[in-house]
Amino acid sequence: MARKKKELDIDIMPHVLVPRFTLLDEKAVKQVLGEFKITRDQLPKIRMGDAMVRQIDREGGAVTEGSVIKVIRESPTAGVAIAYRLVIRG
Amino acid sequence: MLRGVSKRISEIKFAFMSPEEIRKISAIKVITADTYDDDGFPIDMGLMDSHLGVIEPGLRCKTCKCRVDECSGHFGHIDLAMPVIHVGYVKDITRLLRASCKACGRVLLTRERTQEYRALMAEMENFGGDTQDKFELTKVTAKDASSTPICHYCGTQQGKVTIDKPTTFREDGHKLTPKEIRERLERIPDEDLLPMGINPKNARPEWMILTALLVPPVTVRPSITLQSGDRSEDDLTHKLVDVLRINQRLRENRDAGAPQLIVEDLWELLQYHITTYYDNQTSGIPPARHRSGRPLKTLVQRLKGKEGRFRSNLSGKRVNFSSRTVISPDPLMSINELGVPRTAARELTIPLRVNNLNIDMARRLVTRGPEPPDTSRGYIPGVNYVIRSDARRIKVTPRNKSLIAMNLEPGYIVERQLQAGDIVLFNRQPSLHRMSMMAHQVQVMEGKTFRFNLSVCPPYNADFDGDEMNLHVLQSEEARVEARILMRVQEHILSPRFGGPVIGAIHDHITGAFIMTYKNYSFNRFDALQIISRIDIKVLPEADGTKDGEEYWYGRTLMSLALPADLNMSFEASICQNCDTCEFENCKHDAYVVVRNGKILQGAVDEKAIGAFKGKILDKMARDYGPDAARVFLGIATKLSIGAIMVMGFTTGIDDEDIPEMAKLQISEKLKKARETVEALVISYRDGTLEQMPGRSLEETLEVETMKELGKARDTAGQIAGKHQGMENSAVIMARCGARGSMLNLSQMAGCIGQQAVRGERISRGYWGRTLPHFVKEDLGAEAKGFVKSCYKSGLNPTEYFFHSMGGREGLVDTAVRTSRSGYMQRRLINALEDLKVTADGTVRNTAQCIIQFKYGEDNIDPTRSSGDSGVDINDALMEVLGDKYWEFLTKQNSKGGDQ
Ligand SMILES: [Mg+2]
Ligand SMILES: [Zn+2]
Ligand SMILES: [Zn+2]
Ligand SMILES: [Zn+2]
Numbered sequence: 001m002a003r004k005k006k007e008l009d010i011d012i013m014p015h016v017l018v019p020r021f022t023l024l025d026e027k028a029v030k031q032v033l034g035e036f037k038i039t040r041d042q043l044p045k046i047r048m049g050d051a052m053v054r055q056i057d058r059e060g061g062a063v064t065e066g067s068v069i070k071v072i073r074e075s076p077t078a079g080v081a082i083a084y085r086l087v088i089r090g
Numbered sequence: 091m092l093r094g095v096s097k098r099i100s101e102i103k104f105a106f107m108s109p110e111e112i113r114k115i116s117a118i119k120v121i122t123a124d125t126y127d128d129d130g131f132p133i134d135m136g137l138m139d140s141h142l143g144v145i146e147p148g149l150r151c152k153t154c155k156c157r158v159d160e161c162s163g164h165f166g167h168i169d170l171a172m173p174v175i176h177v178g179y180v181k182d183i184t185r186l187l188r189a190s191c192k193a194c195g196r197v198l199l200t201r202e203r204t205q206e207y208r209a210l211m212a213e214m215e216n217f218g219g220d221t222q223d224k225f226e227l228t229k230v231t232a233k234d235a236s237s238t239p240i241c242h243y244c245g246t247q248q249g250k251v252t253i254d255k256p257t258t259f260r261e262d263g264h265k266l267t268p269k270e271i272r273e274r275l276e277r278i279p280d281e282d283l284l285p286m287g288i289n290p291k292n293a294r295p296e297w298m299i300l301t302a303l304l305v306p307p308v309t310v311r312p313s314i315t316l317q318s319g320d321r322s323e324d325d326l327t328h329k330l331v332d333v334l335r336i337n338q339r340l341r342e343n344r345d346a347g348a349p350q351l352i353v354e355d356l357w358e359l360l361q362y363h364i365t366t367y368y369d370n371q372t373s374g375i376p377p378a379r380h381r382s383g384r385p386l387k388t389l390v391q392r393l394k395g396k397e398g399r400f401r402s403n404l405s406g407k408r409v410n411f412s413s414r415t416v417i418s419p420d421p422l423m424s425i426n427e428l429g430v431p432r433t434a435a436r437e438l439t440i441p442l443r444v445n446n447l448n449i450d451m452a453r454r455l456v457t458r459g460p461e462p463p464d465t466s467r468g469y470i471p472g473v474n475y476v477i478r479s480d481a482r483r484i485k486v487t488p489r490n491k492s493l494i495a496m497n498l499e500p501g502y503i504v505e506r507q508l509q510a511g512d513i514v515l516f517n518r519q520p521s522l523h524r525m526s527m528m529a530h531q532v533q534v535m536e537g538k539t540f541r542f543n544l545s546v547c548p549p550y551n552a553d554f555d556g557d558e559m560n561l562h563v564l565q566s567e568e569a570r571v572e573a574r575i576l577m578r579v580q581e582h583i584l585s586p587r588f589g590g591p592v593i594g595a596i597h598d599h600i601t602g603a604f605i606m607t608y609k610n611y612s613f614n615r616f617d618a619l620q621i622i623s624r625i626d627i628k629v630l631p632e633a634d635g636t637k638d639g640e641e642y643w644y645g646r647t648l649m650s651l652a653l654p655a656d657l658n659m660s661f662e663a664s665i666c667q668n669c670d671t672c673e674f675e676n677c678k679h680d681a682y683v684v685v686r687n688g689k690i691l692q693g694a695v696d697e698k699a700i701g702a703f704k705g706k707i708l709d710k711m712a713r714d715y716g717p718d719a720a721r722v723f724l725g726i727a728t729k730l731s732i733g734a735i736m737v738m739g740f741t742t743g744i745d746d747e748d749i750p751e752m753a754k755l756q757i758s759e760k761l762k763k764a765r766e767t768v769e770a771l772v773i774s775y776r777d778g779t780l781e782q783m784p785g786r787s788l789e790e791t792l793e794v795e796t797m798k799e800l801g802k803a804r805d806t807a808g809q810i811a812g813k814h815q816g817m818e819n820s821a822v823i824m825a826r827c828g829a830r831g832s833m834l835n836l837s838q839m840a841g842c843i844g845q846q847a848v849r850g851e852r853i854s855r856g857y858w859g860r861t862l863p864h865f866v867k868e869d870l871g872a873e874a875k876g877f878v879k880s881c882y883k884s885g886l887n888p889t890e891y892f893f894h895s896m897g898g899r900e901g902l903v904d905t906a907v908r909t910s911r912s913g914y915m916q917r918r919l920i921n922a923l924e925d926l927k928v929t930a931d932g933t934v935r936n937t938a939q940c941i942i943q944f945k946y947g948e949d950n951i952d953p954t955r956s957s958g959d960s961g962v963d964i965n966d967a968l969m970e971v972l973g974d975k976y977w978e979f980l981t982k983q984n985s986k987g988g989d990q
Pocket of ligand 1: 552553554555556557
């Protein structure tokens with residue numbers, strides 16, 4: 001396979017353009033899926049290779065395919081906007 | 091919900107077609123390149139063989155024994171003398187050749203690696219990975235395999251496979267014939283295909299090299315008979331004739347043992363014909379042409395692009411019950427109405443289902459026939475067709491109308507002509523937003539154009555310089571109800587784009603409203619009644635006073651008739667000068683509008699009050715009083731405006747740009763001074779005394795300084811000219827109240843046009859060191875670089891005219907480029923978003939019920955119902971509660987309350 005890219009060990013979390021990412025535990029995931037009456041595959045996706053996902057993984061978050069991540073971002077219209085994303089391969 | 095749906099597609103299988111399958115579905119083997127014999131009958135085993143279906147009435151299909159329209163045609167096939175590459179698969183063939191062993195056909199990976207990739211693929215399958223992801227994986231696999239120099243299985247040294255566009259493969263420089271390629275692909279074992287992205291159950295790679303060619307049914311490529319009696323064949327038939335001819339010659343030469351060179355040439359020719367049969371725009375080869383020189387339209391051309399099958403026949407279709415004609419204005423109609431010419435109304439029909447209750451009415455309708463004479467009410471609808479219960483369509487004629495009416499039964503459908511009040515859809519292209527298609531109520535009229543209220547021009551972006559628009563008649567009761575509730579013009583006064591009115595007063599509406607309300611303009615009884623007579627209110631309000639024993643009415647008193655009695659608001663008018671300290675209701679420019687209890691007490695009503703996009707009163711009416719009230723308001727306000735402008739008179743002419751000799755001298759004096767300043771700048775630039783601006787080169791500094799200086803000069807010229815153009819000037823009135831034109835337009839007409847620019851810079855290109863031969867080389871002065879000191883009224887001198895044309899051309903090119911680019915952007919955006927909708931729980935989802943947004947717009951706010959960019963108009967709310975100058979109230983409270 002292709003050469004493994006060298007992982008950059010930089011904390012990108014504090015950057016102004018990076019929203020807040022948190023890994024949800026199984027209980028929280030159940031609750032979210034219940035809230036919207038959906039199954040996992042109906043969530044928006046995020047790639048495993050995403051810089052923030054890798055950082056969560058590095059920091060011991062144990063992200064796998066199928067994990068759900070909560071994204072909290074500042075919104076010019078709503079103040080705070082919350083979204084959930086399903087981790088997929090890539 | 092599934093009405094009319096008899097089958098549902100659960101999956102689609104994509105596969106290559108094997109030669110066996112081609113022969114299996116083939117109705118006949120085509121061997122003759124001829125089409126018809128001398129008597130005009132299809133030749134057996136020719137390209138138009140009756141086994142392939144029929145296109146002539148009277149003949150029967152030899153395969154299914156059916157007639158025209160009953161038989162949809164059958165495929166045939168051509169056996170190719172030598173194998174030929176299918177252009178559509180060249181990429182995949184390259185990938186496979188590079189990734190597999192030239193000797194044993196195995197994938198050029200170790201057994202373990204192959205296993206690994208196969209497992210990855212299987213996993214992706216399990217997780218329901220999409221085709222794009224799987225394709226990416228096969229590309230990685232292929233790339234990995236291609237870099238292996240020696241086969242892991244047989245140890246053969248691998249060559250380098252290159253491709254000569256479009257269909258010639260070479261290995262280390264030697265040409266690979268399609269036959270050799272086919273043999274190599276045959277050697278790839280099934281187990282190695284899966285990691286390469288091919289499911290061996292559905293496809294074998296050698297099928298990408300054709301040994302039999304499918305011949306489409308004649309119904310796909312019908313020949314047409316011209317008036318002269320000559321037959322003209324379809325482009326595809328022409329191409330197939332070529333293929334058959336060369337195929338025949340190739341077979342003969344090969345069988346006769348002709349020299350290798352000749353066979354190879356013919357083989358290549360066959361490849362060319364088959365390649366262009368599939369895609370006549372393949373890069374690297376000349377397109378096959380018709381005798382007339384027109385390139386042939388072959389398979390790919392039939393499907394691809396805007397005129398292709400998908401975009402032109404499947405995503406979009408021509409429709410019945412529609413009409414198109416030129417549009418023209420009618421200021422007396424309601425915004426909801428649409429004037430339809432009688433000729434169009436007689437063609438367009440609405441189906442009326444006959445039942446026990448309406449059968450008498452239906453009979454009366456049918457008895458009228460297709461062209462009933464006018465009654466005292468004018469136009470009345472007739473009936474064009476009646477559809478019987480057995481779905482037979484009967485044309486109603488003056489002769490059979492009474493008979494048909496008599497035989498009418500419940501279950502029949504009567505196609506009634508359009509009548510006043512019917513709901514139809516009306517559309518103008520380009521349909522860039524929701525408001526490009528709205529529902530109108532029909533009014534059948536004399537004349538040949540569609541007519542509508544001028545206030546509806548902005549949402550359609552229509553004008554009357556020859557624009558045409560389309561009308562669609564809805565055919566079901568549900569559709570008509572939906573359209574009436576959701577699509578009627580009055581429901582679209584507020585735009586979802588910016589939350590303000592898109593439908594509103596324009597041009598003369600605004601001028602009229604302005605001149606009747608500006609500076610206490612008053613009307614005598616006669617004029618006031620003249621204006622009022624245009625609206626439904628037939629009682630004059632109380633007079634505002636008497637002068638010389640004659641009663642008079644202020645224009646704003648009349649305009650107040652349009653307002654509801656409990657309306658209170660105040661805002662700055664369009665003519666507001668933005669004075670340093672606003673004096674509100676004491677504004678000496680009459681630029682502060684005050685409405686109390688439905689009476690306009692102060693200020694001029696202009697674009698900011700009733701105009702499309704900006705009208706504050708209109709906005710409030712639509713928001714607080716609803717679409718019905720807003721429609722009525724707009725109708726009254728515009729009619730009053732037009733009444734006023736007609737009573738008062740309003741005109742503009744070239745003398746509106748006249749300025750006194752004195753002012754002209756002043757302007758040229760100022761411009762001369764500016765030119766001298768520029769001259770001085772150029773000198774200081776040459777001396778090196780020009781002070782360089784930070785972050786800019788010396789040249790840039792000079793440019794910036796001169797642009798600034800000349801810009802200032804143009805503004806000064808405009809100001810001088812403007813001093814002599816006051817509010818008594820019609821052109822100024824129009825510009826200031828927002829009806830049409832701007833003060834810049836005026837200053838360019840009366841003062842000075844100013845610097846012309848190309849690509850945001852002064853004009854600099856042309857001859858060596860100068861823009862035109864009229865100037866000395868290296869002249870950096872104002873005139874030499876495109877400054878136009880004249881005004882449009884005085885006219886431009888030749889060099890100025892030339893520079894002005896350069897700037898103008900750039901403007902035109904920009905708009906042309908912008909529209910095409912933004913059109914494509916819009917297309918892509920709409921294709922990506924068309925299936926999204928806001929669901930009941932507030933989430934935005936696509937048709938697969940996947941969540942796109944957890945809350946619509948992140949805040950669940952409908953922009954049509956919000957104000958500007960915030961959800962709630964807090965200022966308006968405060969004003970309602972605390973009165974006009976609520977901020978004074980608030981500051982008082984604050985100072986009392988201390989540190990709140
Ligand atoms: Mg036009
Ligand atoms: Zn048939
Ligand atoms: Zn091998
Ligand atoms: Zn003011």
